Amino acid sequence: MMAIAVASPKDLAETCEIGEKKAMDIIEGAKLCADIGGFETGDSILERRKAVTKLTTGSKAFDELMGGGLESQSIVEFFGEFGSCKTQVCFQLAVNATLPEERGGLDSEVIMIDTENTFRPERIIQMSNYLGVDPEDTLRKIHVARAFNSQHQILLVDKAIELAQTKKIRLMIVDSLTSHFRAEYLGRGALAERQQVLNRHMHDLLNFATLNNAVIAVTNQVAAKPDAFFGDPTRPIGGHIVGHTATFRLYLRKGKAGKRIARLIDSPNLPEGEAVFSVTEDGIKD
Structure with missing residues (x-):
């Protein structure tokens, strides 16, 4: 009901193949049923925030940087150059989410939208064995879909919403968020359209995070190299659209002696800071 109440008349009309006037009437009715549109006090929001849970990364230093772990009802963006272990962090989060809450997990199943064909079940088995959980059971709880283009990627979120009605899904991973958009919308002429579609995505x-009290973990690429137009080589793709919609932004980079450094760039309530961790055969560690 809430999803219909906050939909735009144009989107609802296209989805349901009805006129915009009819769609507006339906949205107005949904607003009344869902009791939406009013203000609420800070203490009632604080009460609702008590439902928020935290997902461990596997590293105490990383968890402390994130105020105890990755927060549900939020989008956490990991961006960095090739080899900065963005995908490895996602694998670890997928395994950790299946753990019981007393071990820092979400006691749930996981959805992974794979846009670059990087999912490796062998890696999940290694991490599961180290944590002492059944690898086959863990793999059964991770639902992977390969997205072949940007429209397919968007459609898979709708499929995820359907799946979440029958299964407890508390983590969704999109690896990578922008690769298809970057490849399909070429040139400055297509930039406005790309940003519009990316914004909706x-x-x-x-919306999925809010409705399911879930963590959304997305990976993002960075501009290839510094030049007169791009400037900072660590600038993530997607511009202000991704920057403003992501709740937490983390920059991952290589450190010395095989270490990795996570820098918290943006957060609504946490200070900027860094955490050092390592990626081993057993997974993410301090």
């Missing part, structure tokens, strides 16, 4: 993800 990001809000669909945020």
Whole structure:
């Protein structure tokens, strides 16, 4: 009901193949049923925030940087150069989410939207064995879908919403968020359209997070190299659309002696800071 109440008349009309006037009437009716549109006090929001849970990364230093772990009802963006272990962090989060809450997990199943064909079940088995959980049971709880283009990627979020009605899904991973958009919308002429579609996709993800009290973990690429136009080589793809919609932004980079450094760039309530961790055969560790 809430999803219909906050939908735009144009989107609802296209989805249901009805006129915009009819769609507006339906949205107005949904607003009344869902009791939406009013203000609420800070203490009632604080009460609702008590439902928020934290997902461990596997590293105490990383968890402390994130105020105890990755927060549900939020989008956490990991961006960095090739080899900065973005995908490895996602694998670890997928395994950790299946753990009981007393071990820092979410006691849930996981959805992974794979846009670059990087999912490796062998890696999940290694991490599961180290944590002392049944690898086959863990793999059964991770639902992977390969996205072949940007429209397919958007459609898979709708499929995820359907799956979440029958299964407890508390983590969704999109690896990578922008690769298809970057490949399909070429040139400055297509930039406005790309940003519009990406904006809608990001809000669909945020909607999933809110409705299912879930963590959304997305990976993002960075601009290839510094030049007169791009400037900072660590600038993530997606511009302000991704920047403003992501709740937490983390920059991952290589450190010395095989270490990795996570820098918290943006957060609504946490200070900027860094955490050092390592990626081993057993997974993410201090």
